[in-house]
Amino acid sequence: MKYQSQKVAYAYFMVAMGLFAIQVLGGLLAGWIYVWPNTLSELLPFNIVRMLHTNALIVWLLLGFFGAAYYLVPEESERELFSVKLAYIQLAILVVGTLGAVVSYLAGIHGGREFLEQPLWVKFGILVAAVIFLVNISLTVLAGRKTAITNILLMGLWLLSLLWIFAFINPDNLSLDKMYWWFVVHLWVEATWELVMAAILGYLMLKLTGVDREVVEK
Ligand code: HEM
Structure with a gap:
């Protein structure tokens, strides 16, 4: 670890x-309920367990992206992060939002659309956290060395954050509902996440194999 601020990645x-x-x-537990359907059926029904399962997945993956960005950007940009404090505030917002979502789900309060079940205030929290993150990372990158890795990473992270705005649109018409849902869920997994992964994998290849930067960047 070359820069002090990279340490924030550890918390993520x-x-x-x-x-x-x-x-x-x-x-x-969800698998167990398949076999013994009455398990916890009053206290923790299958649909709630399923939501906890899939939502935990999305949040840990996003935290992985955020943490990886906070680790690799200082080295790529050859400078400390713009603000370590902002990075911890962002993490705190995401943790509070996640706990809030869990409590809501346990109380049976949720949006009902697969993967986008979070209550509205949690969705706003995620948006605020994303804006903090983009400001923090973008200002670091803009002030430092620009590489193909940081360019691709920023493109992926900006696009995935912008697509999140569609999570707020939930029309009554089922076809439109599915279209906006697709803009978030599908364009995340089949478009922007690949850009983020390409940048992270490119960085890992540089570090682990010693291949020329020029080759990795191409
Ligand atoms: C011990 C490990 C795991 C078990 C037993 C398990 C079990 C399950 C079960 C029972 C469901 C619900 C299926 C249904 O609705 O009928 C489910 C859904 C899902 N799981 Fe897992 N899972 C595991 C690990 C993972 C991991 C590591 C990931 C991804 C990183 C993952 C991603 C998903 C996704 C995306 C869905 C929703 C699928 C859909 O909507 O079609 N699971 N899982």
Whole structure:
């Protein structure tokens, strides 16, 4: 670790691992309910366990992206992060939002659209966290060295954050509802996440294999 501010990635990693554990436990419980359908049927019905399983997945993955960006951007940009404090505030907002979503789901309050079940205030929290993140990362990159890795990473992260805005649009018409849902869920997994992954994998290849930057960037 070359820069002090890269340490913030560790906090993101730890929270992501905690959520991964929750996801796997939720998956095991959901699988158990398949076999013994009455398990916890009053207290924790299958649809709620399923929501916890899939939502934990989305949040740990996003935390992984955010944490990885906070780790690799200082090295690529050859400078400290714009603000470590903002990075921790962003993490705190995401943790509070996640806990809020879990409590809401346990109380049976949710949006009902697969993967986008979060109550509205949690969706706003995610938006605020995304804006903080984009400001923090973009200002770091703009002030420092620009590489293909940071360019691709920023493109992916900006696009995925912008697409999140469609999560707020939920028309009564089922076809339109599915279209806006698709703009978030599908364009995340089949468009923007690949850009983020390409940047992270490019960085890992540079670090692990010693291949020329020129080759990796191409
Ligand atoms: C011990 C590990 C796991 C178990 C037992 C498990 C079990 C399950 C079960 C029972 C469902 C609900 C299926 C249904 O609705 O009928 C589910 C859904 C899902 N799981 Fe897992 N899971 C595990 C790990 C994972 C992991 C590691 C991921 C991804 C990183 C994942 C991603 C998903 C997704 C995306 C869905 C929703 C699928 C859909 O909507 O079609 N699961 N899982």
